[in-house]
Amino acid sequence: MITLNRREKLPWHEGLTVQDLLEQEKFTYPHIVVSINGTVVNHDAYAQTLIPDDADVRVIHLIAGG
Amino acid sequence: MTKKITRHVLAEYPYQAPQVERGYANQTLYVNVGTGEIKAKPVSEEMKLKFTGGKGFDLWLLWHAVRDDTRWDSPENEIVISSGPCGGVTQYPGSGKSLVTTISPTTDIVTDCNAGGHFGPLLKFSGWDAIEVQGIAAQDVIVVVDAIAGKVTIEELPDAPTDTHLLGAWLYEALAEKPEEKYYIAMVSAGTGAEHSLLGCLNFSLYDRKRRAIRYKQAARGGPGTVLRHKHVKALVVRAHAFHGDANHPADPERLARVGADMQKEVATWDPVQNRMRNRGTPYLVGVMSDYDLLPVNNFKFGSHPQAHEIDGAYWEQRLTQGLPDGCWYGCTVACAHAVDGFELQTGPYKGQKVIVDGPEYETIGAVGSTCGIFNPDAILELNFYCDTYGIDTISFGNTVGFLMECYEAGILDREKTGGLELTFGNAAASLEALHQLARGEGIGKIVGLGIHKAKAYLVEHYGADPQFLDDIGMENKGMEYSMYMAKESLAQQGGYALTNKGPQHDEAWLIFMDMVNNQLPTFEDKAEALHYFPMWRTWFGLCGFCKLPWNDVVDPKNSKSAEPAKIPHHVQNYVDIFSGVTGREIDLQEIIAMSERVYNLQRVFNIRLGKGLRAHDYPPYRGVGPVTEEEYISRQERYDKQLREWLGLDPDRMTLQEKIAAHRQYRMGRYEQLMDAVYQRRGWTRNGVPTVEKLRALGIDYPEVLAVVEKYL
Numbered sequence: 001m002i003t004l005n006r007r008e009k010l011p012w013h014e015g016l017t018v019q020d021l022l023e024q025e026k027f028t029y030p031h032i033v034v035s036i037n038g039t040v041v042n043h044d045a046y047a048q049t050l051i052p053d054d055a056d057v058r059v060i061h062l063i064a065g066g
Numbered sequence: 067m068t069k070k071i072t073r074h075v076l077a078e079y080p081y082q083a084p085q086v087e088r089g090y091a092n093q094t095l096y097v098n099v100g101t102g103e104i105k106a107k108p109v110s111e112e113m114k115l116k117f118t119g120g121k122g123f124d125l126w127l128l129w130h131a132v133r134d135d136t137r138w139d140s141p142e143n144e145i146v147i148s149s150g151p152c153g154g155v156t157q158y159p160g161s162g163k164s165l166v167t168t169i170s171p172t173t174d175i176v177t178d179c180n181a182g183g184h185f186g187p188l189l190k191f192s193g194w195d196a197i198e199v200q201g202i203a204a205q206d207v208i209v210v211v212d213a214i215a216g217k218v219t220i221e222e223l224p225d226a227p228t229d230t231h232l233l234g235a236w237l238y239e240a241l242a243e244k245p246e247e248k249y250y251i252a253m254v255s256a257g258t259g260a261e262h263s264l265l266g267c268l269n270f271s272l273y274d275r276k277r278r279a280i281r282y283k284q285a286a287r288g289g290p291g292t293v294l295r296h297k298h299v300k301a302l303v304v305r306a307h308a309f310h311g312d313a314n315h316p317a318d319p320e321r322l323a324r325v326g327a328d329m330q331k332e333v334a335t336w337d338p339v340q341n342r343m344r345n346r347g348t349p350y351l352v353g354v355m356s357d358y359d360l361l362p363v364n365n366f367k368f369g370s371h372p373q374a375h376e377i378d379g380a381y382w383e384q385r386l387t388q389g390l391p392d393g394c395w396y397g398c399t400v401a402c403a404h405a406v407d408g409f410e411l412q413t414g415p416y417k418g419q420k421v422i423v424d425g426p427e428y429e430t431i432g433a434v435g436s437t438c439g440i441f442n443p444d445a446i447l448e449l450n451f452y453c454d455t456y457g458i459d460t461i462s463f464g465n466t467v468g469f470l471m472e473c474y475e476a477g478i479l480d481r482e483k484t485g486g487l488e489l490t491f492g493n494a495a496a497s498l499e500a501l502h503q504l505a506r507g508e509g510i511g512k513i514v515g516l517g518i519h520k521a522k523a524y525l526v527e528h529y530g531a532d533p534q535f536l537d538d539i540g541m542e543n544k545g546m547e548y549s550m551y552m553a554k555e556s557l558a559q560q561g562g563y564a565l566t567n568k569g570p571q572h573d574e575a576w577l578i579f580m581d582m583v584n585n586q587l588p589t590f591e592d593k594a595e596a597l598h599y600f601p602m603w604r605t606w607f608g609l610c611g612f613c614k615l616p617w618n619d620v621v622d623p624k625n626s627k628s629a630e631p632a633k634i635p636h637h638v639q640n641y642v643d644i645f646s647g648v649t650g651r652e653i654d655l656q657e658i659i660a661m662s663e664r665v666y667n668l669q670r671v672f673n674i675r676l677g678k679g680l681r682a683h684d685y686p687p688y689r690g691v692g693p694v695t696e697e698e699y700i701s702r703q704e705r706y707d708k709q710l711r712e713w714l715g716l717d718p719d720r721m722t723l724q725e726k727i728a729a730h731r732q733y734r735m736g737r738y739e740q741l742m743d744a745v746y747q748r749r750g751w752t753r754n755g756v757p758t759v760e761k762l763r764a765l766g767i768d769y770p771e772v773l774a775v776v777e778k779y780l
Contacts (some may be wrong), residue, residue, distance in 0.1 A: 028354055
């Protein structure tokens with residue numbers, strides 16, 4: 001199980017990457033910052049970065065204005 | 067003149083345009099189209115210090131022009147337009163906005179809205195920080211501010227058409243003595259739809275040098291176009307001298323140049339890999355909003371639709387004309403004011419004409435498109451064009467049609483009542499026919515033209531509709547239709563819409579991602595702080611003449627490492643530099659918030675003076691808070707059932723559908739009440755939403771006539 005944005009509990013599985021999580025949650029907004037247990041993940045590393053079990057994942061959408 | 071026209075001058079005021087200094091012309095223009103009085107009013111240092119410009123000047127002038135019982139159609143109601151001290155800056159993107167205020171025909175309180183185009187800056191460069199238009203003319207007139215001839219005139223032009231695309235072409239041709247003079251002409255107009263409805267918008271023109279054509283941007287919310295046409299004004303026109311990039315005579319031009327160059331580089335670097343505003347404009351949001359269940363579909367019942375990809379940013383990028391500098395003011399490299407060229411109209415009085423469609427903007431796509439269940443881009447373009455030329459607010463029109471479509475499907479309306487139109491979701495032909503009828507003041511168009519708030523009363527009175535149901539599904543607050551975001555899962559945005567001054571337009575606060583997705587506002591205090599900070603921050607754009615988009619629609623990724631990324635601190639500093647560089651008045655973020663608070667609180671008191679502005683007026687329709695119908699609940703049943711378990715500790719398996727809907731309603735509205743308390747407290751207001759004497763004193767706007775309004779409620 002992982003925690004997303006300090007609220008959602010989501011199932012974890014072996015090999016879960018940041019890219020998988022973004023697609024699963026339909027996070028398509030292009031301007032986001034992802035961190036795992038406090039460490040920011042570079043945009044170009046989403047497909048390779050594995051999310052560990054029990055991780056605290058933050059996906060912050062940098063938009064405060066429509 | 068390139069075209070000889072008949073001009074009957076009814077009133078004339080000679081003047082010599084003063085030099086603009088540090089962003090101010092230091093006088094405003096008063097025009098009474100009823101009496102023919104035209105005069106200059108001085109701008110005092112106190113007015114600049116306390117109300118800055120733009121919407122601040124508008125409100126201050128309007129406050130003194132009207133009485134407590136003034137309504138939108140009273141002669142003393144005004145349309146006031148001002149650009150602000152930074153309006154007309156060409157070094158920084160998005161610095162050419164015009165701000166409009168008037169007493170609204172749909173809300174009966176002050177509405178404010180803004181538009182790009184060239185009118186506001188050219189008005190200032192022609193010697194006027196603002197224009198007040200008061201009175202009601204006996205016949206159709208045009209007001210011409212002619213800096214070249216050195217006069218302001220009220221004129222009768224009997225041959226002038228009314229709909230904007232015809233009027234613009236006619237007027238520019240008539241007023242420009244040489245073709246290049248068109249660059250420095252700008253006009254404000256409405257159209258026949260504004261004459262026959264309460265939903266009138268104002269079109270602000272700009273001359274597009276590349277296309278050699280006139281383009282339009284809209285100040286639309288709250289029906290200012292209706293007020294203009296009620297005054298029998300067809301257009302306000304400014305004819306300015308050619309100007310240069312230092313026309314504001316800024317205090318520190320080097321500072322402007324340095325900050326501007328940095329921002330232009332940031333736009334050029336990051337926009338192509340972020341929102342692609344330069345290619346797509348605001349329609350980039352359509353697909354994103356649908357992905358996050360935030361795109362209003364079928365009168366805000368749902369937040370996404372499988373066909374949304376047919377009208378998303380990628381689609382519009384290939385449909386919008388590319389490769390042209392589509393800024394709505396000079397120097398704007400964000401350049402999001404796109405258009406579809408050579409669009410052939412299929413319906414209505416201009417059927418067969420090939421026209422430029424300005425936009426569509428995201429809000430228009432949502433309003434005349436998805437919230438009416440319409441995903442046909444050609445229909446959206448046709449509705450967009452006709453709304454503009456008729457002088458109709460696309461948001462209010464689309465939202466009202468969506469509301470009536472739901473009424474039709476619920477059996478409140480039928481073919482007989484609509485004059486034969488099958489007004490069902492997805493029926494673009496019916497929506498277009500309703501729009502043409504609205505412009506003629508006929509049939510179902512007359513009901514659409516009332517807007518949702520007044521249409522509800524009509525449906526109750528004439529068709530026996532259930533008022534509770536209509537209040538639940540009618541997406542309006544204070545009499546203004548909602549802009550195009552679903553807020554059911556964001557309590558903060560529910561407040562961002564309804565805890566507003568003019569009504570539910572998202573230009574005060576857009577907190578959905580911070581709240582619903584990022585979970586950055588977990589407590590009521592967090593939400594209240596955001597509902598204080600962001601409305602004040604965004605109000606400030608309207609005081610100065612800035613567009614909001616360059617603030618946060620393109621951002622250097624280094625921002626993510628800042629202490630408060632949502633505020634985009636390095637852009638805030640840019641605005642501090644630009645304002646100080648223009649005016650010579652050194653400010654900081656704290657002063658920015660204080661500048662806005664003065665104007666924001668004045669507007670709140672103004673609303674109270676006109677009979678609203680209290681807690682009772684700050685409640686959203688339940689459709690904006692949670693599921694009204696069984697259909698809505700079932701469409702998101704997994705989500706809603708989960709919330710019952712996790713939020714309320716209930717077992718949805720043991721509840722009927724109606725019990726579940728009722729439990730949600732009680733819980734969600736209870737939280738909204740708590741939010742209101744927290745926000746009012748943060749803003750320095752009473753539990754009834756009234757600014758306290760202490761607050762008004764602290765802001766320095768404790769004028770006797772202001773205190774007299776609030777003291778009745780304290």
